Amino acid sequence: MKSLNGTELAGFIKERQAHQVASLRPITPTLLIIRDSDNPVIEKYVQLKIRYGEDIGVKVIDFLATSTSDIQDKILSANTDDSIHGIIVQLPIRDKTATNALTALIAPHKDVDGLSGNSGSYDSATATAILWLLAGYDVKLAESKIAIVGRGKLVGAPLYTMLAKSHYDVELFHRGSDLTRLKDYDIIITATGVPGLILNDYISPSTVIVDAGTASEKGILKGDLADEVRNRTDLTAITPKVGGVGPLTVSCLFDHVITAASQANRLSQTHGLR
Helix, strand or coil: CEECCHHHHHHHHHHHHHHHHHHCCCCCCEEEEEECCCCHHHHHHHHHHHHHHHHHCCEEEEEECCCHHHHHHHHHHHHCCCCCCEEEECCCCCCHHHHHHHHCCCCHHHCCCCCCCCCCCCCCHHHHHHHHHHHHCCCCCCCCEEEEECCCCCCHHHHHHHHHHCCCEEEEECCCCCHHHHHHCCEEEECCCCCCCECHHHCCCCCEEEECCCEEECCEEECCECHHHHCCCCCCEECCCCCCHHHHHHHHHHHHHHHHHHHHHHHHHHHHHC
16 A cells, blocks of 8 residues: 655655745745644644745744734735735634635735635645645546545635546535445545544545545644554555645645745846836
8 A cells, every 4th residue: 555655755845945945046935924823733833834944945934913903914014015925824713703804815926825715826735735745646636536525725625626627527525425425436535624534434445545634632633534544455545644745735835935936036027127
């Protein structure tokens, strides 16, 4: 059984990104992370991004907001700050009902996480990372029936849209769907954040499984797959508990930041010539 190890792929991508960042000097690509939580899990994700940025030469600013209005003010300020090339709101925030309104405020050309839903924004970083992961391990999407479990705005919904636009055979499963029907699918991508949701009985032999679900139980990160699924030996491929989609999501995020900085640099040069 093949392990869909995103960490290995991310290593190659980082080398390429470091060269790209160096070629932009004296411009320093800069990412602003806005959050309102000091939860250890959130803190871990932010620190991963900070370290990744240090490795490739991208500046990462970690802003801890004190309120929803503080988040809003910071987004609006950063939208017009030419030194900031990418903006993300690190989810979840305390007021979950404000998530869509806040992410929609991010200027499309700085929406490197692809969450605003505005025209001109980047594709979802996590959804793109899943496609990178499957391509990196030569998983044939065109020859497969694909199931996506979960229709959240971070993963499920944007990934479904991306695959449907490419005319792949894909179905979106959501709350209330009959998950026993997953047996009929060659590739299962799950991103619900419900630990242990996907059981052995739902999965046929030779299936490819990508677990992009993330939840915290007593400070421990858990995916959507029941432990029994990971004990199987008859699957074609599966993401590991750690180091599957996550590392490539970070890689994709920084790819978008570098692209945004490159575009801003070209625009400033064009204006300078005028």
